[in-house]
Amino acid sequence: MAAKDELGRRGEHLAAEYLQALGFAIIDRNWRCTDGEIDLVARDGNETVFVEVKTRAGLGFGHPFEAITARKLARLRRLASQWCRAHPDVTGLVRIDAVAVVAPRGEGPTIEHLSRIF
Amino acid sequence: MSVGRTHSVSLIGLHGEIVEVEAVFSAQLPKFVIIGLPDAALGEARDRVLPAAANSGCELPSRRLTVNLSPAALPKQGSGFDLAIALAAIAATGAIASESIDRVVHLGELGLDGRLRPINGILPAVSAVAAAGFETVMVPSGNVDEAELVPGVRVIGVPSLRDAAIWHGGEYEPIPVEPLMRGGVDDPEEDHRDLADVIGNPEAVEAMVVAAAGGHHVFLLGPPGSGKTMLAERLPGLLPDLDPVSALEVSSVRSLAGLPVGRELARRPPLEAPHHTATAAALIGGGTKQIRPGAAARASGGVLFLDEAPEFNVNVLDALRQPLESGVISIHRANAIAQYPGRFQLVLAANPCPCGQYGSRDSDCTCTPSVRRRYLARLSGPLLDRIDIQVRVPRITSAQLRTADDARRLSSRAARERVIAARARAAHRLASTPWTINAQVPGYWLRHPSRRLGPVATASIDRALERGGITMRGYDRVLRLGWTLADLEGAEAPSADHIGRALFLRKAMAS
Numbered sequence: 258m259a260a261k262d263e264l265g266r267r268g269e270h271l272a273a274e275y276l277q278a279l280g281f282a283i284i285d286r287n288w289r290c291t292d293g294e295i296d297l298v299a300r301d302g303n304e305t306v307f308v309e310v311k312t313r314a315g316l317g318f319g320h321p322f323e324a325i326t327a328r329k330l331a332r333l334r335r336l337a338s339q340w341c342r343a344h345p346d347v348t349g350l351v352r353i354d355a356v357a358v359v360a361p362r363g364e365g366p367t368i369e370h371l372s373r374i375f
Numbered sequence: 376m377s378v379g380r381t382h383s384v385s386l387i388g389l390h391g392e393i394v395e396v397e398a399v400f401s402a403q404l405p406k407f408v409i410i411g412l413p414d415a416a417l418g419e420a421r422d423r424v425l426p427a428a429a430n431s432g433c434e435l436p437s438r439r440l441t442v443n444l445s446p447a448a449l450p451k452q453g454s455g456f457d458l459a460i461a462l463a464a465i466a467a468t469g470a471i472a473s474e475s476i477d478r479v480v481h482l483g484e485l486g487l488d489g490r491l492r493p494i495n496g497i498l499p500a501v502s503a504v505a506a507a508g509f510e511t512v513m514v515p516s517g518n519v520d521e522a523e524l525v526p527g528v529r530v531i532g533v534p535s536l537r538d539a540a541i542w543h544g545g546e547y548e549p550i551p552v553e554p555l556m557r558g559g560v561d562d563p564e565e566d567h568r569d570l571a572d573v574i575g576n577p578e579a580v581e582a583m584v585v586a587a588a589g590g591h592h593v594f595l596l597g598p599p600g601s602g603k604t605m606l607a608e609r610l611p612g613l614l615p616d617l618d619p620v621s622a623l624e625v626s627s628v629r630s631l632a633g634l635p636v637g638r639e640l641a642r643r644p645p646l647e648a649p650h651h652t653a654t655a656a657a658l659i660g661g662g663t664k665q666i667r668p669g670a671a672a673r674a675s676g677g678v679l680f681l682d683e684a685p686e687f688n689v690n691v692l693d694a695l696r697q698p699l700e701s702g703v704i705s706i707h708r709a710n711a712i713a714q715y716p717g718r719f720q721l722v723l724a725a726n727p728c729p730c731g732q733y734g735s736r737d738s739d740c741t742c743t744p745s746v747r748r749r750y751l752a753r754l755s756g757p758l759l760d761r762i763d764i765q766v767r768v769p770r771i772t773s774a775q776l777r778t779a780d781d782a783r784r785l786s787s788r789a790a791r792e793r794v795i796a797a798r799a800r801a802a803h804r805l806a807s808t809p810w811t812i813n814a815q816v817p818g819y820w821l822r823h824p825s826r827r828l829g830p831v832a833t834a835s836i837d838r839a840l841e842r843g844g845i846t847m848r849g850y851d852r853v854l855r856l857g858w859t860l861a862d863l864e865g866a867e868a869p870s871a872d873h874i875g876r877a878l879f880l881r882k883a884m885a886s
Binding site (some may be wrong): 319320322323325330355371372374 | 402404438
């Protein structure tokens with residue numbers, strides 16, 4: 258596994274722990290379909306939360322949030338509706354969140370969370 | 376996070392409006408939004424402010440930054456808002472105190488390295504700051520000299536955004552940078568053109584002195600090489616120094632036009648001589664989004680010289696009629712009305728015909744009569760009607776050149792003293808009226824029973840009026856010129872001789 262994939266895995270893991278600590282229930286991870294992948298799907302009260310996790314080892318190439326472009330958001334939305342179609346039993350409201358993990362080598366990670374980005 | 380709030384200035388013409396600049400970060404994906412009708416240059420502030428802040432060491436969070444410029448309905452232009460936007464954003468993060476920047480008006484464009492660039496129009500903008508009652512204004516180092524010309528406001532010059540943030544109490548280490556200065560700032564050159572350089576044509580020289588004394592517009596008609604341009608260029612040298620209000624106006628227009636202003640306000644009246652291919656927008660000002668001053672506005676307080684006047688487009692010349700009438704240039708556009716001062720003294724010069732030789736003694740004119748008539752007819756009646764002095768300037772002969780007496784020619788300095796004395800006399804007489812110079816006085820005031828001249832004095836123009844040689848409007852203009860001639864000679868009121876000479880200064884076109 259390439260180093261960047263490993264970093265991404267670690268970031269998703271850290272994000273899931275962070276959200277669980279906030280009281281979210283993680284109900285799906287790395288759900289794939291033909292259009293792409295959803296990093297995390299969680300339940301927050303009555304809402305289904307689709308979470309895009311962006312992980313960086315440093316800020317040299319910009320903040321992780323800056324990597325979430327309008328195009329990526331549009332795809333996330335398509336993926337969310339496909340997930341809902343595949344899971345008809347999950348009801349309630351739907352929202353999309355983003356989590357940024359900055360995890361420099363050998364230091365503790367910084368985690369930031371934005372709600373309702375779309 | 377809190378809202379950062381400060382102030383800047385939006386200029387429309389010479390009028391500055393205080394604009395409130397608010398910045399707030401919200402928990403959204405990173406984006407930089409400017410609202411409040413910015414133009415293209417102001418919209419690009421987003422791509423200047425972020426790198427400038429980063430390179431100044433003032434970290435801005437990766438969140439959505441919304442900058443609001445209010446009043447929201449007022450269109451805003453230019454790059455002068457950069458400093459205010461950057462400081463409002465830094466204050467929104469809490470790194471500097473919002474109360475500190477709220478008391479100060481900020482003007483200046485940012486470079487990507489965080490240094491501040493001087494901007495145009497600082498003088499009128501700082502005047503607006505003082506008029507709005509603010510005590511402090513922060514400007515780029517390169518604009519400090521110009522900003523300090525405005526009394527009653529404290530000017531803080533900073534070379535970079537980092538220094539601006541430090542001034543407002545930001546805890547940053549100062550990093551000395553080379554301030555960006557404006558190129559080519561020079562004190563205006565001394566005018567070396569003297570009236571004594573003009574050989575011959577004593578009537579035309581006298582006409583220029585009369586024009587300077589009474590503020591009358593002048594039309595010079597003569598063949599090429601007769602010295603029309605030479606005479607016109609010497610008119611500003613005959614005018615008195617600018618009064619403080621005009622000086623501020625002249626310097627403000629220069630500042631807005633991006634011309635160097637120097638360390639002190641302009642003292643001498645300006646001269647503008649646009650080429651005859653000038654458009655109406657070049658002459659009176661214009662533009663769609665940013666309305667810029669034209670040559671007529673830059674000539675306000677001084678002389679606007681139009682050489683080869685019949686070669687100008689007719690609509691361009693007629694655009695001058697409104698400022699000639701009101702002294703104000705108003706430019707109307709869909710989104711705003713800009714006003715510039717338009718109190719210039721107009722000097723028109725023209726050849727008598729397209730080949731230029733008509734009426735000269737030494738060569739023959741090759742133009743047909745209809746071509747000749749059409750040539751001068753390009754100057755519209757309403758325009759010529761506003762020009763009090765119309766003189767012919769003949770070519771000088773070799774005999775005149777040889778007999779020219781250097782000692783007897785009038786120098787600009789001596790002429791200016793006469794002009795200043797005459798203007799003082801006129802101002803004293805007009806003290807109870809809204810006018811200060813003879814050219815502004817309307818005919819009904821001159822013909823008022825208490826000021827009416829005796830029948831002996833006005834006999835020549837009464838007769839000309841009777842015979843239809845002059846119109847009533849022409850009559851008033853001759854009276855006005857008569858008063859200026861009397862002022863120049865220190866007479867109480869115009870005599871028959873003054874009126875006769877005034878009539879002569881009017882009649883060049885008719886003969």
